[in-house]
Amino acid sequence: MLDSIKIRLQYLLPKQGLTRLAGWGAERRGAMLTQWVIKAFAWYYKVDMKEAQDPEFSAYPTFNEFFVRPLRDGARPVVSGLDMLCLPADGAVSQLGPITDGKLFQAKGHFYSLEALLAGNYQLAERFKEGLFATTYLAPRDYHRVHMPCDGVLREMIYVPGDLFSVNPLTAANVPNLFARNERVICVFDTEFGPMVQILVGATIVGSIETVWSGTVTPPREGIIKRWTYPAANDEAAITLEKGQEMGRFKLGSTVINLFAANQVAFVPQLSSGTVTRMGAPFAEALRLHAAEPVTSENVI
Template identity: 70%
Template sequence: MLERLKIKLQYLLPRQGLTLLAGWGANKQAGWLSQLAIKSFVWYYKVDMKEAQHSELATYRSFNEFFVRRLADNARPIAAGEHLLVQPADGTISQLGTICNGKILQAKEHHYSLEALLAGNYLLAEEFKNGQFVTTYLAPRDYHRVHMPCDGTLREMIYVPGDLFSVNQLTSENITNLFARNERVICIFDTAFGSVAQILVGATIVGSIETVWESNINSAREGIIQRWTYPSADDEGAIKLEKGQEMGHFKLGSTVINLFASNKIHLAPHLSSESVARMGEPLAEAVMLEN
């Protein structure tokens, strides 16, 4: 009964309005009020501040400054090896596996369309046909910066407006096509492992999604798909990021979806649904190692 009520509230609540209000409040430098919100959050979610670059809560002037806190040096070692890809974020792997018949597993008995996730771009969807996917859920207590799974050159970025449903396990299991419905930022990289997509999915009270090359991508929320293209690796102005390098962050939590081309990588065999994710730990290995 309680779960059904929570799902109904997802449809009834003014999600856009709540998100705008939360983003506004979280960005305010409100002195003791900001400190109270931060301390309450740390207590309630049992956030481990020993991992943070700045462990003293008084360092953070606003809730957003705290929420996108950086980790201390060497808190997340990056697994070495040129043929090894690493996890892009802290959180929980909700689902992973093969993209079968153009469908991605959302939750038990729930699939959604690869093409819909990529905003109807069928040519882009072809690049990931029969490939691999990993969905990582970032809970409120987690570190919320997102990093590169491998070296890559940014090819294009697509902002897709959409809904702002929560993306926790309950909604994943009960709201169809959740990730293809929600607001998201699709980043496509050219890598030694073929095309790699890193998709940052928005949710209720996610104030903004930002990347290191374009800040505050979704601040206007004008309701239109936007697309940016970037120079190739050998051209001037190319955006090249290294494995483990930060590529973006959420101001309040959400989900990261990675897509990989077919026959390019094998996902690490120790990973499964509900595995704990830690940025920098092994995610996948190049197929070429087994040839």
Template identity: 60%
Template structure:
């Protein structure tokens, strides 16, 4: 588990690089990226996809459609589904599974209501959850996992366990990049950025799965509501869902729940004494959707 550690003061070059990101016209860049990613320009689009695949060494053999020419737009390529069986779901009944491919940004205990962002930086669950005191209290001394999805990763997000959706909250915010460098140098990064908070009821209590926006993350979607943004609201939006009947949303362990059109971060919150995290989930560790996230706390 991570703990807050002293971190050396940033160098002049690091401060300059961080300042540059503060000055970027985030929304304009993101809107432009989103518009370009939706263009259907035939040979040009296919050339861009081929270049991206080569640059990031993406394994197209595991995708349902393995050729650049199979995709009409860059976005279609970016949220490409994988072949059946490419990400086996851990079938142990007491095991929760990882929601996404990527790397662990941080994982550990929510101590005194605070989560580790990176070495030398933390932020509060209350800030992350848009000031919802009652919801934040449910995770006092609980556990969290932050997963960073790089441009090369599979960008669909799945469920760690079977769950019923209770609430979805869209929180407007900044669009800073969420790469590891900026996570180390921009305070409260994840609590400042645009994000989608999904609150679920599970057999071990409340679980939250948060999809965090970022520069050039042109949109976030869910399987039950489609594309959430754009348009981008200037105020917090909330949707409530019934436990049963018409409008209820129930998802199985390992089932897809959403996607990023260009990369970002997923944050999971779990109540105290609900689960035990997999001991291998240290900062920087590579992860793959469907592998073990942890087990229920009462598992033998």
């Protein structure tokens, strides 16, 4: 009964207004009030401040600065190896697996369309047909910077307006098409392992989504799809990010979705729904199918 009330409230409450209010409050410098809010939040969600670059609450004049606090050096070692990809974020695996018939598994019998997730971009969706996806949920207590699973060259960023439902496990199990209906920022990369997409999904009271190359992407929330394109690797203006490098952040928690093309990588076997994740730990390994092919002029890289 309580769960159904929580879900119904999400449909009824003014999520956009609540999110604007939360974003405004999180940027205020409220001195003692801000410190009280930060301490109460850290206590309630059991935030481990020993991992922070600065573990003292007084180091954070706003709630947002506390929320996107950097970690101390060495707190998240990045898995080595040219064939290994690393986890992009702290959190927990919501779901992962194959993209089958153009659909991704959400939870509890719910599936959603790859094309809808990619804002109707059927050409981009075709590149991930029969590929793999992974959905990582970042709880309020988690580190909220998102990093690169592998080296990549940014080719496109798409802002998609949408709803701002919560993205916690309860909502994922009860709101159809959750990730294809929420606000999101789609980032498309060229990588050694084929095309890779990393999607930052907005949610209720997520005051801001930012990327390292563009700063704040949202707000403002103008209600229209926006698209930016970037040069290829051989251009001196190309934006290249390395494995483990920060690529974006949430100001209040949310979800990251990764898409990989077919026959390029395989997720490490220890990952499954509910697995706790730590940025930099093993995520996937290259299949390297081309290693078995004869060397010809067509497949020499």
